[in-house]
Amino acid sequence: MPLDATRNSLVLPLLGLLVEQPAHAYDLTARLRERYHHLTATRSTVTTLLKTVERAGLVTSRTPEQVGNRPPRTTYELTxxxxxxxxxxxxxxxxxxxxxxxxxxxxVAYAxxxxxxxxxxxxxxxxTRLDGELGALHQVEGVREAHMLEVAYWHAIVTTEIDWTRTTARRLRAGGIDWPRSPERTDA
Structure with missing residues (x-):
């Protein structure tokens, strides 16, 4: 985990899920696991991150509520x-x-x-930035291609991302993607 826990990769989707609706750590953990199989989201990590972003003023907690025989759960909402x-x-x-x-x-998931x-x-x-990175990729003179396959691989990856990025931007500008009206939040 980064020294500044608010820079942890889980914080973005955690806040994104709270944009959708207030939730408690158990619910957030389950939704993170369901949507983002490539991320490791444990309840303890989510709980720790929620407390960290609460201290940073990014979320606020409600009084813990108990439903049925379950332990009391604290619901968090975005500020x-x-x-x-x-x-x-x-x-x-x-x-x-x-x-x-x-x-x-x-x-991209929350664009x-x-x-x-x-x-x-x-x-x-x-x-445009990736075009520059692509231009800097090259085989090293005197090194066999077999020992630098990563250059061709990375060239293909970056080229694909550039193509997808430009195509998506064009579709956005042309109204070809059913884009929601962006919510505005002014509460503190």
Whole structure:
């Protein structure tokens, strides 16, 4: 886990799930596991992250409630600051994360929190940045191709991401994706 726990890759989807609805740690853990099989989400990690983002003012907790014979559970909900931080994390993940990264994938999952034009602009800028990275990929002179297969592999991965990113940005601008109206949160 990063020294600053709010930078943990699980924070973005955790906040994203709280945009959808307030929830307790058990529910959030189950939903993270269901949606993001590639992430390791344990209840203890989710609980720790919830407490961390609560201390940071991104979420607030309700008084624990007991339903039936279950132990009391604390429900968390996003604050205005949490919503703003979530949007900033989505923008940063779309713009700045490395090619083919989990952080980019998670940002894509929540890109619809942004206005379509904003998302399209960020994706276009990302494609331009990745074009530069692609241009820097090359075989090392005197080294057999068999010993540098990763260059061809990475070239294919980055090329595919550039193509997908540009196509998605074009579709957003043309209205070809049923994009929701971006929610606005002003509460603190």
């Amino acid at each position: 205005g600051a949490g919503f703003a931080d979530f949007r900033a994390k989505v923008e940063s993940g779309l713009a700045d994360s490395p090619a083919a990264s989990v952080d980019f994938t998670l940002a 619809a929190i942004l206005p379509a034009d904003r998302a399209a602009t960020i994706l276009e800028d990302r494609a």
